[in-house]
Amino acid sequence: NAGVTQTPKFRVLKTGQSMTLLCAQDMNHEYMYWYRQDPGMGLRLIHYSVGEGTTAKGEVPDGYNVSRLKKQNFLLGLESAAPSQTSVYFCASSRDALLETQYFGPGTRLLVL
C-alpha cells in the first residue's frame, strides 16, 4: 500500500494563478482532510470530507475549494493564489472520525510570488 500520496511535491505560482493539489489514498478511508502548516501555527484545517461527494469547511477555508468526486481522491484548489497562501499543505485520511488515527501525506510545498 502506498498510503496517502500528494502531487505535486513542490510548486511555485505567481499571484493570481490557479492550481489544484491532489491527494490520493489507497486505504479505503472514509474521511479526508486538508491542512496547511505555517511556522509556529501548527496544523490548521482548511477543508475536510466525511465521504465521497461530501465536503465541509474547516478553520481557514477562505481562498480554497475542494472536491471529493471519488472516495480515494481529495482535491484542493486555489482559484487565485495569493502570497498569504505560501505554505506547506498536508493531506490526511482516517478510517472514520470516531477515535481513529490520521495518516498524513508527504506534503506539498507551495510558494506564491
Place this chain on the structure above:
Amino acid sequence: GENVEQHPSTLSVQEGDSAVIKCTYSDSASNYFPWYKQELGKRPQLIIDIRSNVGEKKDQRIAVTLNKTAKHFSLHITETQPEDSAVYFCAASKGGSYIPTFGRGTSLIVHP
C-alpha cells in the same frame, strides 16, 4: 469549539534526559488524544495515543498520561536520543466529531 494549548513551544535537553510536553484542552467531551511526531521535512506520524477510559499508556521510552479532571494530557519521553529531535503535536477529538484539534507543536532538541 475545542481549544488545545501545548507547552512548551521549544524544549532543549541533553541526550539521556527525560522530556515532558503538556497539553490542555477545553472540551470535557473530548475522549481521544493522539500525539504525532514530525521530523524535519517529513510528514506527521502517530507515535502514541490515549483514550479517555485510561489514565496512562506506555510504549517503550514513550508514555502518555491523561488527567480528565484537570483536562490535560502529557507526553513523556525517557532516555532521550538525538533521533527524538522533532516537532511533536498533541491533538484532541471526541466521538462523533470529524475534526481533531491540534496544539501548535513543541520543537524538541536533543543535544548529543
